[in-house]
Amino acid sequence: MEELRSAMEEHMDLMADLVQKFSSDLRAGFRPAYDNFIGFFHAIDWKEPWLMGLLGFHVVLLLVAIISRKKTNFQMFLFLLTLAGVYLAESLNRFLGKNWKNFSSQNYFDPSGLFMSVLWSGPLLVISMIILINTLFSLCYMIVRWKRAELRHRARAARNKQD
Structure with a gap:
């Protein structure tokens, strides 16, 4: 029973880490992609x-x-x-x-x-x-x-x- 409880806690910790990483990525938004696009756009002599x-x-x-x-x-x-x-x-x-x-x-x-x-x-x-x-x-x-x-x-x- 203790092994099951330990496995569940590990799984919950893993899920919490994934949710935290996902939410931080969402907070960062599309800013890095936008910055890369603007850099690419300005590097070209149109x-x-x-x-x-x-x-x-x-x-x-x-x-x-x-x-x-x-x-x-x-x-x-x-x-x-x-x-x-x-x-x-x-x-x-x-x-x-x-x-x-x-x-x-x-x-x-x-x-x-x-x-x-x-x-x-x-x-x-x-x-x-x-x-x-x-x-x-x-x-x-x-x-x-x-x-x-x-x-x-x-x-x-x-x-x-x-x-």
């Missing part, structure tokens, strides 16, 4: 032409995805294209890391690929998710249309059978 071109590319790609939302085949092509861009991000990061002096004032292309993940892969993944969600909505709409047509066909067939 006036570089290639960076403005990259941001413009993502905006144009997003607009194309939104404008072409009713063209399913083109959307699938665009979806595969964006995912291919994400897939090639590591190779692109390596290539740009070797040649950054040709187009940039500083080397943004670290071996871990943080810059490429945030400014290349992140927007491409967001655009891919928008395309995917649009495709799912289109498929749901198509299934509803198909089911309505099937029910109309069955009702027509039942009427014809009664006549």
Whole structure:
């Protein structure tokens, strides 16, 4: 009985420590993450032409995805294209890391690929998710249309059978 009591007390102490750590993390809030983001944001020279071109590319790609939302085949092509861009991000990061002096004032292309993940892969993944969600909505709409047509066909067939 004493062993059970000892085990319960250890468990309660462990749980109390976890709750205390969790509450201290909540009190700290998102401040460390926010500080890291602000530091990352200020470390980038946003006036570089290639960076403005990259941001413009993502905006144009997003607009194309939104404008072409009713063209399913083109959307699938665009979806595969964006995912291919994400897939090639590591190779692109390596290539740009070797040649950054040709187009940039500083080397943004670290071996871990943080810059490429945030400014290349992140927007491409967001655009891919928008395309995917649009495709799912289109498929749901198509299934509803198909089911309505099937029910109309069955009702027509039942009427014809009664006549």
